[in-house]
Amino acid sequence: MIIDRGIYLRKSLKAKFIFLILMVILVHAWMFFLLPKINNRKFVDNTPAQLWYFFKCIYFGLSAFQVRSGYPTRILGNCICKSYSIVNLGMFYVWKLCPFVLELRILMDWIWTKTTLTLAHWVVVEDIFNAAYIIKCWRDFENEYPHLRGQEKEKIVKYLQGGGMLLGIIFIIWFPLILISLSNTATIKNPPSEAHFTLQLGRYEPLFVMRTQEEDLEPISDADWHKLNMKFEEDLEARTFISSFRREDVVVITIPGNSSSTWDISPPTKASLYNDLISPTNKVVLKAKYSFGRDLDDESVAASEVGNEHYVQLDPEDPADRYNRETIAKQIGNEHYVQLDPEDPADRYNRETIAKQIDNSYLGTVDLLNVFPPYILVPAIGVAEPVKSLLPRNNYGSYSNITLGLERAGDTEWWSMSEIQYHGDPLQENLQPFLTIYTFNERVDSKLFAPFSSYGIIGLYISFVLVVGRLVRLIFSGTSETVMFTEFPNVDYILKLCQDLYTVREGGEMELEEDLTAKLLFLYRSPETLIQFTKYKKRLKNE
Structure with missing residues (x-):
């Protein structure tokens, strides 16, 4: 356009004729040879290119008439x-x-x-x-x-x-x-299509890993939706939060009790974890991580995955946390070689302790408090956050309490998890040995x-x-x-x-x-x- 305007102002018919010939050659070379090779589409199958070529031909015709008539x-x-x-x-x-x-x-x-x-x-x-x-x-x-x-x-x-x-x-x-x-x-509903939950001790390999699929993610039923509203009927803050969602926006996620992957950890790393757990000075953190994925379509605008993490501090100074650390250490097991005298009472006690560690005969579970939030707000974009207005206010804590145990079958090890059931919650009367989480999904x-x-x-x-x-x-x-x-x-x-x-x-x-x-x-x-x-x-x- 700029070149054409310049030629028009200079009134040069010769320049206009040369410019028109070059444009005809370049446009046809681009439309019929170069463009089909670039986008792998023939000219007859490319509607936008055909429209552009149609208007370009009109321009060529008017330019030819202008050359013939003169400026x-x-x-x-x-x-x-x-x-x-x-x-x-x-x-x-x-x-x-x-x-x-x-x-x-x-x-x-x-x-x-x-x-x-x-x-x-x-x-x-x-x-x-x-x-x-x-x-x-x-x-x-x-x-x-x-x-x-x-x-x-x-x-x-x-x-x-x-x-x-x-x-x-x-x-x-x-x-x-x-x-x-x-x-x-x-707005349109934006439920998650999958959920990923992980339990990890410090920097070591995750203990529990589970990726739930669509069969484990179900919209809340009418009966449970009614129970949820009745549970928080007298709580103004909770009722205000629930009223901002529709029933189809709440998804019930069921986390199976057994980890989907085996616990593959090298012996030196297992020994290091064992030493950290039994140490009276080292602090060990249990990290509970959860994330939610979506199947995006052309009509919604949301992040493909949102998540968050929660940390449980296992303090060696706290008696309950110290007991949990020692219990997990017993489940992990370890091997240690040392010269002990059976006649010495102290050495005899150490021999018995090492025997338990080598035998891996401890099959108990450990109770962990406040691990996963039972109610999670899943935004369209951002970080998934616990719904504080819905968290229970009783002596059992705010988050879900779980039992964690190490299962063995031959040389294979994996972790199992189940929720500690307490009475009085109308949504947990018929709980099975798995963890249930309710997600409130923001519409987009x-x-x-x-x-x-x-x-x-x-x-x-x-x-x-x-x-x-x-x-x-x-x-x-x-x-x-x-x-x-x-x-x-x-x-x-x-x-x-x-x-x-x-x-x-x-x-x-x-x-x-x-x-x-x-x-x-x-x-x-x-x-x-x-x-x-x-x-x-x-x-x-x-x-």
Whole structure:
């Protein structure tokens, strides 16, 4: 487009012909040879390419007609400005509203047109012509539909012009609220398709690993949904949280009791873990990690996986934690070789202890408190968090309590887990030896509303209402500063001066171009001269 505009301004038919031939060759080479190889699609199967080629052929036909007919001898301004009707005025406004179109035209015209003006003076002349053209269109409209002096403005004009702007401003104020309300009603459910749970002691290999699939993730039943609401009926905070979700947004995840993977740990690492557990000084942390995955589609906007971690501190100073550390250590087992005298009572006790470690005969389980949260909020994007408003407030703690044991079958070892059942919870009356977790899954907006709702109500007001409000404010304020340049009774002489400037420029009269430009600038620098130049002239009687 830029090259074509430059050739047009230079009026070079030879350059236009060469450019047209090159464009025909390049377009056909691209459409029929290069593009099919790049995207592996034939031209007949590529609808967008066919549409683009259709419009390009229309351009080739018009360009060929232009080469045959020749360029105009004079290029005087914009083709839209040949008439002063209200239709031309509307097209002129639309043309000016197109981003960078006006700026590109001014720059290309200045570059490829013979002129003595600087870019700054060129811009001033173009701006004067554009402003005078708009005023001329309005003056012709007022002459075509005159308003008598002293006559009240018609109500239809008030309601169409003022009422339309009033409704527009009200719509701008309420638009963010309407958009947020629509986005809230157009949300779609976003349940997880899989869940991954891991128990890990410090830096060592995970003890328990389980990835649940769709058969272990079920929407909460009507009966359990009713029980859940009845359980927190008297808790205002919990009831408010539950009411923000629908029944299909709550998923019950059942974690089987046995780990899905064996506990493969090397003997040196197992010995290191054993030493850390029986040490009275080393602190051991039990890490409970959970994450949730989704099957994304084209209509939802959400993260493919969200998760979180929870740490249980096994403090060697606490008697209960110290007992749990020693119990897990016994389950792990270890081997240690040392020369012990059977006659020495202390050595005899150590011999018996080492025998238990080598034999791995301890088959008990250990109780761990507050491991997994029973209620988890799964957001669309971000980190899954426990629902604190739903956590039980009793002497058993806030999180689920589990029993953890090491199972063996020959040389294979794996960990098992089950939930410690307490009475009094209507949702846990029929618990099986597995862990149950309830996830509250935030609904997501469709792609239609996601770009807007992501800003929030405050972001929309800042980015839309304030920006549009400032543009509207320009219409209702600051007009007094420009009244001397917008309320011209007659702009015919200014337009004629601009047209004369274009004519002498096309004729190569550069000195006369400078003189007319200086006269035009002088008019706008002298308000008194401008008033005389733009008023209607009184005709003599003999005329």
